[in-house]
Amino acid sequence: MVEGIVRKAAFYTGVAAANLINVLSPEAVVLGGGLVEAMEALYLDEVKRAVKIHAMPFLRKGVRIVPAQLGDDAVVLGAGKLIVEHLDAAA
DSSP, rough: OHHHHHHHHHHHHHHHHHHHHHHHSSSSSOSSHHHHHSSHHHHHHHHHHHHHHHHHHHHHOOOEEEEEEEEGHOOOHHHHHHHHHHHHHHH
């Protein structure tokens, strides 16, 4: 039951990613969060399946769909980078 719910959520995330691919044509889609970390293979497989169905073939061709590497540290690292940029601009 839980696996089915996660599959459905991941598929709908993939539909959203496909729409973004169709509009923005990014090089990569980075997925993060607790579900991705807990069930990475299942989640990524479902997202990729939805992207294959819903994204335009010539736009999805070179797009990498990958899990986030920073995990829970992403917010802290991003905030630190903003502080450094702000201090550099002020100097």
